[in-house]
Amino acid sequence: TQLLEQSPQFLSIQEGENLTVYCNSSSVFSSLQWYRQEPGEGPVLLVTVVTGGEVKKLKRLTFQFGDARKDSSLHITAAQPGDTGLYLCAGFNAGNNRKLIWGLGTSLAVNP
Amino acid sequence: SAVISQKPSRDICQRGTSLTIQCQVDSQVTMMFWYRQQPGQSLTLIATANQGSEATYESGFVIDKFPISRPNLTFSTLTVSNMSPEDSSIYLCSHFGGDPFEAFFGQGTRLTVV
Numbered sequence: 001t002q003l004l005e006q007s008p009q010f011l012s013i014q015e016g017e018n019l020t021v022y023c024n025s026s027s028v029f030s031s032l033q034w035y036r037q038e039p040g041e042g043p044v045l046l047v048t049v050v051t052g053g054e055v056k057k058l059k060r061l062t063f064q065f066g067d068a069r070k071d072s073s074l075h076i077t078a079a080q081p082g083d084t085g086l087y088l089c090a091g092f093n094a095g096n097n098r099k100l101i102w103g104l105g106t107s108l109a110v111n112p
Numbered sequence: 113s114a115v116i117s118q119k120p121s122r123d124i125c126q127r128g129t130s131l132t133i134q135c136q137v138d139s140q141v142t143m144m145f146w147y148r149q150q151p152g153q154s155l156t157l158i159a160t161a162n163q164g165s166e167a168t169y170e171s172g173f174v175i176d177k178f179p180i181s182r183p184n185l186t187f188s189t190l191t192v193s194n195m196s197p198e199d200s201s202i203y204l205c206s207h208f209g210g211d212p213f214e215a216f217f218g219q220g221t222r223l224t225v226v
Contacts, residue, residue, distance in 0.1 A: 006154075033214065035215070039151075040121070040219065040220065041219055041220065042118075042206070042217025042220055043155075043217055044217075045214040048214065086152060092213075098143065099145075099157065099160070100215060103154060104153065104154045105153055105154040107152045
């Protein structure tokens with residue numbers, strides 16, 4: 001059974017601080033995705049990483065896929081209150097009946 | 113990308129009753145997924161629904177408790193049957209789309225069983 005361990009589970013920081021969220025697995029994924037969810041809404045895709053060692057940037061967010069495609073990280077620089085939400089990583093393998101394997105989620109609160 | 117409309121957005125139900133959640137997609141999609149989520153926590157897959165065949169349920173979920181219909185490629189329903197307070201949760205429908213693919217979700221149904 002493929003599992004994705006995501007940490008930390010909860011994070012409360014002050015505006016302007018930096019933070020990193022980690023997603024780790026013992027399994028290899030063909031791609032890994034990061035989603036953000038706000039209360040009362042479904043998760044929305046932030047980024048997909050496909051190649052081992054890949055780094056993608058989305059404004060203040062930096063996403064990295066591990067060389068072995070087993071782990072990923074999300075780094076937020078100078079966090080803002082608008083970054084508050086639930087961040088979820090999800091791994092995908094085409095042979096796994098096209099099901100996503102979800103991390104436990106990181107609930108982020110950025111205080112002004 | 114296909115947009116999903118899910119309803120109801122929330123409901124408060126009496127124990128022992130049933131609630132049917134509907135998801136309408138604005139274009140045809142092959143597979144739809146139903147998830148359960150406790151607030152602030154991750155998603156747990158309930159079942160995968162394909163048009164024209166019975167839904168495939170994940171371990172711990174059974175058809176008698178969570179019957180699913182998929183009458184066509186744009187619509188699906190999930191029924192939560194004989195509800196108990198333990199069924200209080202957020203229920204989400206989803207499908208895959210795009211290239212590279214991504215998961216699209218309905219707005220979720222926040223169910224409270226009293």
